[in-house]
Amino acid sequence: LEDKIREKDKADRATVEKVLDPATRLIMLNLINNEILSEIHGVISTGKEANVYHALSGPRMDEQRRTLALESGGAVQPVCGEQQQPVHLAVKVYKTAILAFKDRTPYASEDFRLRAAYKKSSHRQMVKMWADKEMHNLKRIRAAGIPCPEPFHLRLHVLVMGLIGDSHGWPAPRLHNIKFEDTTLDEALATWTDMYRQVLGYMRIMYQRCKLVHADLSEYNLLYHEGKPYVIDVSQAVGHEHPRALDFLRLDIKNMSNFFERKGVDCLPERAVFNFIVLMEDGSQDTENIPAMLDELYENHKKELEKEYESGVAVEDLEAKKEVDTEVFRQQYIPRTLEQVYDIESELEKGEGDELVYKALLSQKVANGDRPSDASESGAEDNDTDSESGSQLSQHGK
Ligand code: ADP
Ligand code: MG
Structure with missing residues (x-):
């Protein structure tokens, strides 16, 4: 199995090996073993929180794609030529070192329970949560017809998605x-x-x-x-x-x-x-x-x-x-919680708070009887992996 990677161009191998920790390496090897990937190429981007690699699909990838495409209601678009040809992929590997994720805690730290969970959970699990969210959000965004990468496969903190780029595997510019x-x-x-x-x-x-x-x-x-x-x-x-x-x-x-x-x-x-x-x-x-x-x-x-x-x-x-x-x-000032919304509602009735950005939105929400907590259900196609973290994030302030 290891030979498969060794066979590859030595320079590529060096880059890949230098930056992969043993657990991530194992996941990558498994992806090759399961024929989801056939080749892992060089690094597209190294960031604070994730590295992105260029890879080619393996024979089992198309199966994955078709299932996903059906789920999201979208058509399969071959990224590079014929169906049987391998397609270019971007593999996003979230860094498992907790330091890289320090910056992201404000999104979660307001919630007491999540903060506790954050401290308790292993680094890897926390990172996995972000990978989960990315997969889930990409599916939703894609299902709505917004151009974005097609998510194919998620394994812990490794997300395999379609490459946005040309037929030679060059990624599109930012x-x-x-x-x-x-x-x-x-x-x-x-x-x-x-x-x-x-x-x-x-x-x-x-x-x-x-x-x-x-x-x-x-x-x-x-x-x-x-x-x-x-x-x-x-x-x-x-x-x-x-x-x-x-x-x-x-x-x-x-x-x-x-x-x-x-x-x-x-x-x-x-x-x-x-x-x-x-x-x-x-x-x-x-x-x-x-x-x-x-x-x-x-x-x-x-x-x-x-x-x-x-x-x-x-x-x-x-x-x-x-x-x-x-x-x-x-x-x-934009109100952040339901309580604040209702406070402002009464202010509006008293004829105050005309300057609020939120006014029009508020009248609409009240008219629809639309409560923020209902929204998460109606919007999601797939009540899958993300729901846990999502609802924890959203329960703040109630
Ligand atoms: P982060 O900013 O957290 O490091 P990104 O998801 O923004 O991670 O990816 C980093 C860079 O990798 C992007 O700026 C882009 O250039 C490249 N990239 C990421 N995903 C893709 C993709 N699916 N296709 C092509 N390039 C990608
Ligand atoms: Mg980015």
């Missing part, structure tokens, strides 16, 4: 790394603008259909492939009932605005984006309407600006006003 050199500035700007709009659409679908907030959305976790951004790195995504979900959403929006504005895109005000993602203005979750809804948002924004301009406000002041409003929005 948004951070792309430069449009052989196009005109106008063309590049049009492409960036298009991407910005697509990402806004993803965030809305993720929130409304998947009931998820990415919580680490940035130009580093979006890959550019076949003219579309692909969402990756979703292990930290939280359910929209999570006490801090809306804070994380605001941060995601801020990251995207900052990035796309640097690329010259005329971004919508962050407050408007937030409402677009969270509210269902047309009363449906229809994704086909998204481009039209965005057009309308831009149209409204333009009209507002024109109105202000006509009433004599100088262009510079309009700019400044947008900046101030965005700053206010970024700092604004």
Whole structure:
């Protein structure tokens, strides 16, 4: 069995062996033994929390794929040519050293029980939980039609997924790394603008259909492939009932605005984006309407600006006003628990709290009788491995 890896190119072997701890090595060998993988190639990325390797599928991979594709209702798309050809894979190995995960504890540490469990559980189990979450979240995101890697196989802290990249196994670049050199500035700007709009659409679908907030959305976790951004790195995504979900959403929006504005895109005000993602203005979750809804948002924004301009406000002041409003929005208080929601409800009845970002969302929630705790059930297709950790995370503050 070990010979299988030894047969491979010596340089590759050196890289792989240097960074794999014995347990991970054993898992990888098992994946080869079970013919889920046929070859493990070099490292695509080494990060604080995970390493990602390029691998080729084994004969049993297609079976796995078909089952998964059926489960998620999606069609099987061969990544590289014929069905029988091996497909390119990305194998994400979560690092089992607890130090690497220190940064992630804020997401979990607010919950007393989880904190206790965190201290008690072995490192490996905690890491496994993040791998579980990534698999589960990828399935949900994919089922909603958002471009992302297809998760194939999970074994403890090792996640096997489809490679987003070309037919030679080169991974697609992150948004951070792309430069449009052989196009005109106008063309590049049009492409960036298009991407910005697509990402806004993803965030809305993720929130409304998947009931998820990415919580680490940035130009580093979006890959550019076949003219579309692909969402990756979703292990930290939280359910929209999570006490801090809306804070994380605001941060995601801020990251995207900052990035796309640097690329010259005329971004919508962050407050408007937030409402677009969270509210269902047309009363449906229809994704086909998204481009039209965005057009309308831009149209409204333009009209507002024109109105202000006509009433004599100088262009510079309009700019400044947008900046101030965005700053206010970024700092604004968003209630995090059901109790806080009801406190604000009574405030609203008394005619106070008009400034709250949450107002419109609140009236909608109250109208639907939608309680945050119900949401986790309705959103998930698959009540599998994640439900334990997910519900622990979401029970905070009740
Ligand atoms: P982390 O940021 O936690 O280290 P990521 O999931 O973001 O982990 O993966 C790290 C990098 O590996 C990404 O920025 C991307 O370049 C690459 N990568 C991850 N998954 C894939 C994939 N399915 N296809 C192609 N490249 C990937
Ligand atoms: Mg990442």
